[in-house]
Amino acid sequence: MLRFGPDNGPIVAIALPLFEEANRLRAFAVAICRALAARGLAAMLPDLPGQGESLLPLERCSILDIADGFDCAIKDAWNADRRCYGVALRSGALLDKLALLDGRWHFAPQNGPSLMRDLKRIKQASQPHIKLAETDWYFDPKAPDDQPAPPVEIAGNLISTALLTDLSRSTPWTSEDGGIVRTVRLDTDPAAADRHVPGTPLWRRAEPGNDLPLAQLLADDIADWIAACER
Numbered sequence: 001m002l003r004f005g006p007d008n009g010p011i012v013a014i015a016l017p018l019f020e021e022a023n024r025l026r027a028f029a030v031a032i033c034r035a036l037a038a039r040g041l042a043a044m045l046p047d048l049p050g051q052g053e054s055l056l057p058l059e060r061c062s063i064l065d066i067a068d069g070f071d072c073a074i075k076d077a078w079n080a081d082r083r084c085y086g087v088a089l090r091s092g093a094l095l096d097k098l099a100l101l102d103g104r105w106h107f108a109p110q111n112g113p114s115l116m117r118d119l120k121r122i123k124q125a126s127q128p129h130i131k132l133a134e135t136d137w138y139f140d141p142k143a144p145d146d147q148p149a150p151p152v153e154i155a156g157n158l159i160s161t162a163l164l165t166d167l168s169r170s171t172p173w174t175s176e177d178g179g180i181v182r183t184v185r186l187d188t189d190p191a192a193a194d195r196h197v198p199g200t201p202l203w204r205r206a207e208p209g210n211d212l213p214l215a216q217l218l219a220d221d222i223a224d225w226i227a228a229c230e231r
Contacts, residue, residue, distance in 0.1 A: 001046035001073060002030065005037035010083040010102070010226055012036055012043040013074050015092030018066075018115065018167075019157050021203045022051055025089050027210045028202055032087070035219030041226065042082075046073035048095065059151035059158035063094065063166035071099040085226055090203055091115050093172035103180035103229050104173055105222055108189060108201070112170030119164070123154050138164045182225050184218065195221065 005011075014029050016022040026045075033043035048069040050058035056065070070086075077084040078100065086096040086104045093109035124132050138152045138161055149161040175181045185193040186201060199214035 001044050003044050004033040005042035011077045012085050012087050014045045015070055015088040015095045017090035017092045020155055021090055024203050024208045027208055031212055031215035032219050035216050039223045059160050062162045067095050067098040070095050074099055094170045097173050105182045107184050109172045112167035116168050119154050
């Protein structure tokens with residue numbers, strides 16, 4: 001993981017989104033971490049199972065494996081008796097549900113069914129002459145029934161059918177589930193949120209990018225929110 005900021009006080013743990021969006025938003029997440037450190041807040045950016053430098057291949061991961069990785073990443077903070085807040089970007093909001101957090105802050109959270117629609121669109125574009133099934137489209141109909149279902153390749157990623165099945169019914173943590181949850185979205189997103197802000201939807205770009213003014217704006221929001229939670 002990458003670590004930023006002081007070795008005392010509350011710490012922010014950032015969950016990147018799943019799959020290719022993690023690559024597109026990593027530099028942006030680092031910019032947020034640096035901005036938080038400049039505001040006196042510690043931050044961590046872990047590589048979760050199946051992400052970045054993780055030794056566990058994505059095709060062997062379920063959603064619980066990845067969520068458990070996020071929980072494990074904050075254990076040192078808990079052992080040091082530091083308050084820990086989760087910051088999740090996009091589908092990273094599906095990965096903080098096992099962690100014992102003092103609060104959750106979600107930016108443009110994406111639920112599992114929405115992500116599945118995106119993955120299906122990408123898969124269909126890669127094989128335009130083969131019509132995907134309406135449901136369970138990620139299972140290989142030619143695979144033997146007496147063997148584990150093989151992973152499916154989507155945009156260069158091998159993804160287990162178990163993970164895709166998990167995603168089809170996974171939703172982000174909300175205040176109704178308990179605890180403090182704040183949601184921030186771009187002003188081009190009509191979905192409900194505690195705040196809408198101007199900025200660039202970097203996850204829609206073909207290549208990784210950054211938006212430093214947005215990173216500064218979000219860091220301000222996170223810092224103000226944590227300060228309010230700490231009172």
